[in-house]
Amino acid sequence: MRRRFVTLDVFTQQRFAGNPLAVVLESDGLDKAAMQAIAREFNLAETVFVTAPADPDNRAALRIFTPAAELPFAGHPTVGTAVLLGCMSGYNRGAHDFVLEEAVGLVHCSVEAQGKDRGRASFVLPRLPEPVGIPVAAAEAAAALSLKEDEIGFGAPSRWSAGVPAHFVPVRDLDAIGRAEPAQHFEAVFGRESRAIVYLYCGETAEPGHHFHARMFAPGLGIREDPATGAAAAAFAGVVAETARPADGEHRFVVEQGYEMGRPSQIELGMTMEGGMLTRATIGGGAILVSDGHIEA
Known part of the structure; x- marks a missing residue:
């Protein structure tokens, strides 16, 4: 047919x-x-x-x-x-x-x-994002991403889900995130609880006016690297709410992804904070x- x-x-x-x-x-x-x-x-x-x-x-x-x-x-x-x-x-x-x-x-x-x-x-x-499962230690995360432990920066790895669980790994800068690659033991480290989906992010960006630079690896899903990952960006709202603690009100962040692949993408993350809590989020x-x-x- x-x-x-x-x-x-x-x-x-x-x-x-x-x-x-x-x-x-x-x-x-x-x-x-x-x-x-x-x-x-x-x-x-x-x-x-x-x-x-x-x-x-x-x-x-x-x-x-x-x-x-x-x-x-x-x-x-x-x-x-x-x-x-x-x-x-x-x-x-x-x-x-x-x-x-x-x-x-x-x-x-x-x-x-x-x-x-x-x-x-x-x-x-x-579904609003929520922490799930057990995060991977910084040293393990670094080794599984072909990085040094001191290149895991400004926070610890975490694991969140807004429908699809993913590991979130903060990386020190653009140079380090650009060199990240899944190592041979990537699946063993990140796939202990479910399929290994790993979202790397840093606060240094390739373009002015953007707020975060990201990469995503999920070879077990048939996606060695993804140019733009809305489900992970949705869960990332939880990471931002917990670590950056935006003031109450409406916030808009632009997450750039896919630049290392030659497929630049811009994901718009909207967040509403009330009483210090994330109460609503949008992806666009x-x-x-x-x-x-x-x-x-």
């Missing part, structure tokens, strides 16, 4: 930058094994399968796959699919809101199509359509 798909670059407003995404629009009738096989065929960080929502008041239901596994939630698939559906709904509608059904729960999105092939979207985190950014075709499946 011929099924329409679209690819987009997400967390960017330029083609051939950001994080590539495949969206299969005609997914009814596909089972999990077929979806996984298609995701392996596209071989992108994630592939989204769009189906009819359980609640007709919602815009669509999404299932999200890496080349190796299904995810309950992911940021760049949510933003990219929201932009695509917004463009399909009528690019002259202006900003509008809708709800997507994902395995993690209902995801409330705001979309503004900026033409037939591009736009911006943000979503409210369906741009997306642009790259290709449109059909797959036999």
Whole structure:
């Protein structure tokens, strides 16, 4: 059966930058094994399968796959699919809101199509980040990332989840984060409780006006390195709230990622602090359509 798909670059407003995404629009009738096989065929960080929502008041239901596994939630698939559906709904509608059904729960999105092939979207985190499991010690983290222990900087590694658990490792500066590489024992160190997803970050940035520089490694998911990781940025809100302790009110941070890969991405992290606690967070950014075709499946 011929099924329409679209690819987009997400967390960017330029083609051939950001994080590539495949969206299969005609997914009814596909089972999990077929979806996984298609995701392996596209071989992108994630592939989204769009189906009819359980609640007709919602815009669509999404299932999200890496080349190796299904995810309950992911940021760049949510933003990219929201932009695509917004463009399909009528690019002259202006900003509008809708709800997507994902395995993690209902995801409330705001979309503004900026033409037939591009736009911006943000979503409210369906789950606020929380610390999970046991963090890796700094010395272990450094060795598993091919770094020296004194290159783990301005804080200790931690482990958080806003739907997908990840390890968060602060790195001293841009030079050190640029040299980080998964070592042979990466999976043994970071994969003790679940699949090893490791998010490195530092406060030194490649571009002015940005707040954090990040890299993400998850070879066990078929993603050696990811150009932009919205789910990890969502959980990173918990790290920022705990370590930076922003004042009460609204805050906006720009996280740059993918620069070492030649695919610069910018993820917008919104945070609301009340009484010293994180009470709301959003992830947003741009997306642009790259290709449109059909797959036999």
